[in-house]
Amino acid sequence: MGNLIPDESIRRTLLSRLSEQVPDFDFAAVQLSAQLLMFSQQTIHLFENHFARWGLSQGRFAILMLLYNLPENDWTPVKLAESTHVTKATVTGLVNNLSRDGYITRRQHPGDGRKISLRLSESGEQFVQGMIPQHFERISQIYSNLDGQQIKQICDALALLQRAVTPDVAREIE
Amino acid sequence: MGNLIPDESIRRTLLSRLSEQVPDFDFAAVQLSAQLLMFSQQTIHLFENHFARWGLSQGRFAILMLLYNLPENDWTPVKLAESTHVTKATVTGLVNNLSRDGYITRRQHPGDGRKISLRLSESGEQFVQGMIPQHFERISQIYSNLDGQQIKQICDALALLQRAVTPDVAREIE
DNA sequence: CCATATTGGTTAGCCGCCTTACTATAGCAA
DNA sequence: TTGCTATAGTAAGGCGGCTAACCAATATGG
Known part of the structure; x- marks a missing residue:
C-alpha cells in the first residue's frame, strides 16, 4: 500500500517551494520521475498482492518456478542466485523458508561436497501444479483490458524510457 | 541490482514449458507483465542508488523533505505516516534512524501528551539544504534525453496502463 | 604433493517494510 | 465524574533485500 510519495496536493506545494530554491528546476523531469516511481511501486504492489494469495513472494515464486519447470538444471543456491539476480545470502533465506514450509528439500550434491542440490518436494510439486x-x-486478466495495439504502445514507451535512461543508470551504478 | 526475474533465455524456456501446461496461455499478457515488473524494479533501483549517494532511502528522503519544506505543518509520526503512505510503525523506525543520525529531533507536543513533535535539527537542515x-x-539529468513530446508519450502510456489495470487492482486488494 | 586460491554455502547483522499487540493520553457521554 | 472509546506512539517479531565475514571443499600451480 505504501509508496512513500505524498499526494498531489502536498506534492504541488512541495514542488513550488522547491522551484524557488533550485534555480534551474526542471518541472517536467521531476514530475515524470514522481510518476514513474509511483507507477513502479504500484506495479510491484500489484504483484505482491497477487502472490500473497498463495503465501508467496516474488522470490519464493521465482525459485519454485525454476525448480518446477527446469528440474533438469540440477539447481544449487548459487545457480538460483545467478538466475534470479539476488545474492546467495538471500537465496539461503528464501530456501530456508521454502524448506521450512515443506516445498523444497536440500540434499548433499553427489560429486561436489561443497554444493547443495535443491529439489521440489512432493507437496511442493503439487502446490506449484495447483497454482x-x-x-x-489472473495475470492475463489484469491486462485483459488492453488490446494488441495498446500493448505495443506501452512497450514502445518502456523501450523509449529505457533507451533514454540507460546510460545514466550505468553511470549511476558505476 | 537483483530483480528476481530470470534472463531472456531462461524466461523463454520457462514460458514455452508453461504454455504447454496452461491451456489458454496469453503470451502477450505474460510478457507484458514481466516487462513491467522488470521496468518497475529497475526504476526503483535507480532511485535507491541515487539516494544512497547521501545515505538516504526513499523514506528518509520523504521525511526530510516534508520537515524541511513544510515546517509549518507541525509534523507528528502519524501525519508523516499518512503523508507518505506507510504505517506509523514504519515511521517510528525511520524516525529512530534519522534521529540517531542527528538529522531530526523528537519533542513532547505542547498541548497533547500523546503526540510527538518532529523537527529538523540544525545539522539536518544544513544537510537537506546541501543535497x-x-x-x-541529477533527477533532471536522468531524464534529460527525453523531449517534451516523448515525455507526453510516456505519460500517456502510463495513464493508459493505469486506467486498464485499476479496476483489477481494486479487486486484487479488495 | 602440498600450499594457496577459488568456489559454495551459511551466519550475523543492518535496513525498511509489514502486522499485531501493547501503553498512555484524550475525548466524550452517561 | 467516571468510565468507555478512540487516537498517538512504540515494541516485538516476520520477511526479504543487502554486505561482510566465515568455514568447508575443491582446483590449481609450483
Missing part, C-alpha cells in the same frame, strides 16, 4: 493455472489466468 | 540542488539536478 500455475490460476496464476497465469 | 537538494544536487538531487534535483
Whole structure:
C-alpha cells in the first residue's frame, strides 16, 4: 500500500517551494520521475498482492518456478542466485523458508561436497501444479483490458524510457 | 541490482514449458507483465542508488523533505505516516534512524501528551539544504534525453496502463 | 604433493517494510 | 465524574533485500 510519495496536493506545494530554491528546476523531469516511481511501486504492489494469495513472494515464486519447470538444471543456491539476480545470502533465506514450509528439500550434491542440490518436494510439486493455472489466468486478466495495439504502445514507451535512461543508470551504478 | 526475474533465455524456456501446461496461455499478457515488473524494479533501483549517494532511502528522503519544506505543518509520526503512505510503525523506525543520525529531533507536543513533535535539527537542515540542488539536478539529468513530446508519450502510456489495470487492482486488494 | 586460491554455502547483522499487540493520553457521554 | 472509546506512539517479531565475514571443499600451480 505504501509508496512513500505524498499526494498531489502536498506534492504541488512541495514542488513550488522547491522551484524557488533550485534555480534551474526542471518541472517536467521531476514530475515524470514522481510518476514513474509511483507507477513502479504500484506495479510491484500489484504483484505482491497477487502472490500473497498463495503465501508467496516474488522470490519464493521465482525459485519454485525454476525448480518446477527446469528440474533438469540440477539447481544449487548459487545457480538460483545467478538466475534470479539476488545474492546467495538471500537465496539461503528464501530456501530456508521454502524448506521450512515443506516445498523444497536440500540434499548433499553427489560429486561436489561443497554444493547443495535443491529439489521440489512432493507437496511442493503439487502446490506449484495447483497454482500455475490460476496464476497465469489472473495475470492475463489484469491486462485483459488492453488490446494488441495498446500493448505495443506501452512497450514502445518502456523501450523509449529505457533507451533514454540507460546510460545514466550505468553511470549511476558505476 | 537483483530483480528476481530470470534472463531472456531462461524466461523463454520457462514460458514455452508453461504454455504447454496452461491451456489458454496469453503470451502477450505474460510478457507484458514481466516487462513491467522488470521496468518497475529497475526504476526503483535507480532511485535507491541515487539516494544512497547521501545515505538516504526513499523514506528518509520523504521525511526530510516534508520537515524541511513544510515546517509549518507541525509534523507528528502519524501525519508523516499518512503523508507518505506507510504505517506509523514504519515511521517510528525511520524516525529512530534519522534521529540517531542527528538529522531530526523528537519533542513532547505542547498541548497533547500523546503526540510527538518532529523537527529538523540544525545539522539536518544544513544537510537537506546541501543535497537538494544536487538531487534535483541529477533527477533532471536522468531524464534529460527525453523531449517534451516523448515525455507526453510516456505519460500517456502510463495513464493508459493505469486506467486498464485499476479496476483489477481494486479487486486484487479488495 | 602440498600450499594457496577459488568456489559454495551459511551466519550475523543492518535496513525498511509489514502486522499485531501493547501503553498512555484524550475525548466524550452517561 | 467516571468510565468507555478512540487516537498517538512504540515494541516485538516476520520477511526479504543487502554486505561482510566465515568455514568447508575443491582446483590449481609450483
